[in-house]
Amino acid sequence: MDIPSLWQELEGVLTPMLAGFRSKRSFWVEQKPDSTLLSEADEAVQEQIIKCVRAADPDGLIIGEEGVNGADALHGSGPSDRLWIIDPIDGTSQFVDRDGREFCSVVCLVENKIPVAAFVLAPEIGPDRGAVCISLSGKNEPILINGRRASGPSLSGQHHRASVTRSSGTNARPYESKLSAHGYQLKVRATSQTLDMVRTCIDIAPFTDPALESFGLFYRERQKVWDGAAGICMAYAAGLYVGDGAGRERTAIDIALDAAEPIFDSTLVASDAVAAQIVVEGSKR
Template sequence: MHPMLNIAIRAARNAGNVITRAYEDFDKVEAEQKGLNDFVTNVDRDAESAIIHAIRKAYPDHTVIGEEGGTDIGKDSDYQWIIDPLDGTSNFVKRIPHFAVSIALQVKGKLEVAVIYDPMRNELFSAVRGQGAQLNSQRIRVGAKREITGTLLGTGFPFKARQHTDSYMAIFGELFTEVADMRRAGSAALDLAYVACDRLDGFFEIGLKPWDFAAGELIVREAGGIVTDFNGGHGHMTTGNIVAGAPRVTAGIVSKMRPHLSEALKR
C-alpha cells in the first residue's frame, strides 16, 4: 500500500471512531452556527484533531488545510493535506446517518492520495493517482452511460450562496426533464464517491470548498470519470462549481446547464 494512503486511511478511521462514538452518545454533541446556514459541532473539531494528530505523527512538516482549523503551514508546503473531518454536519446534527470523513493529499499542486470514509456503513473509498480507485479494497469504476437520458444525478442546493438560487433552479429544471431522477443527500464527498462506484451517474453543485471535493475528485478520476467546472474547464478548484461523472454524462450536464448560467457562474 502507498505509505501516505496508509496514513490517510488510519487518520480517516480514527476520525470515524470519534464520530460514531458521538453519534451513539448524542447528548454530548454541541452545535453552533459559524456562518449563514453553516454549522459546526464539537465532533467536527474532535474528528479534525484526530486526523491532524495522525498526519503530524507520520509527517510533522507537511501542511494541513482543514475546514475547521484553517491552514497550518508546515515546513514542507509542497505536501498539502486537505481535510474535511465531517462532511454532512447538518445530517449528523439531525441524526441522519449520511456523512463522511474526507482526506486528500496534494503534492506540488497535484492530487496524489484520497480517502472518503463513511463510518456508519464502514465504507472506505480510496485512490492513488495512476493506480485506480477502490471501495473496501475492491476496484470501482464509473458507470457506462453515454448520455444523460435515464441517468440518476446527485446535487447539492446552494444553501450558502443563495444569490445563485435562480440559476440553480433553472439548471435543475433543465436537467430534471432529461434524467430518470435526482438526489440531494447532503454530503458532496459521498456524492462523488457514489459517482465513482456507479451508484450515481453524475453530480453537480455550486460553491463548494476544496475540502468538500478534493478527495472525491481524485477518486472519480481514478474510477474513469471526469471532473470539471460549469464551463467544462478546470476552474472548479477556484470557483467551487463542480460537475462530475462518466465523460459523456459530464459533457451532457455541462451542455444542458450552459444556457442557464448567470454571469457570476460563467467565470
C-alpha cells in the same frame, strides 16, 4: 510515505471515535456564519486527523474546514510541495440527526496542485449501519472500497440521477428542468457533497444499505475546497470529466488556498457529456 498505512490508521481510529459521539445523548452544536453546522465532534475529529497526518508527514502543509486555514495554516515544519486538505465531518447536519447516515470524514493529499490521494470514511452507510471506507493511495492506484477494487458507476440508472444540490430556500436553476427532460431524477437537497461526488465516480451501492446508487453528474456552485478536493481526486482516477459551470476543464486545484475559505466558483463532474453540456448552457449568465 506509506499512504495505505495512514488510511488504515485513520479508519481504525476514526470509526470508534465517530461512533462514540453518535452514542452521546448530547454534544454542543452551533451554526456558523454561512449557516452550516459546527459540532464538538468536528473539532475533535479534525484534531485527531491532523495528529495522524503529522506523524506520517511532518513537513506537509495542512488546511482544514474547522479553523486550520488561511495563510497561517499553510506551514509545515519544513519545505514541502504536499498539501493535506481535511474535512473532519462532511455532512454535519446528517451527523447530528439521529436518523442521518450520509456523513463522512475526508482527507485529500495534493501535490503540486494535483490531488493524488484521498480517504473517505462513511461510518454508517453500510449494512446494519456499518462503515464504508473509500480510498485512493496515489497516482495510477485503484480506488478501493473496504479494501476491494471499486467498479465504475453502475450502468443501471447512472444516467437517470444527478446531484445538483443547492442551498436551502434557493430557487431552481434553468438547467434543472432541462436535466429532468433529459431523463434525470434530481437530488437538490445537500447531505454530503463528498459522498455524492464519490457516487458519481464509482459504484458504492453494493456496499450500502439502503443502496446509495450512482449519479451520472455532480454539480455544485460555490463549493468549498474541503467539500470538493477528494471527489475531484477520485474523478481524475476514474477518468471522468472534471470542469466548472463555464465549461472549463479543471486539471488542478486552481484556486488560492491561502484564503480564509478557499472556494471553487463551481464544480462539475460527469460521465454523461450531454448532461454536462445542459448544465454549462444553463449556467451561463
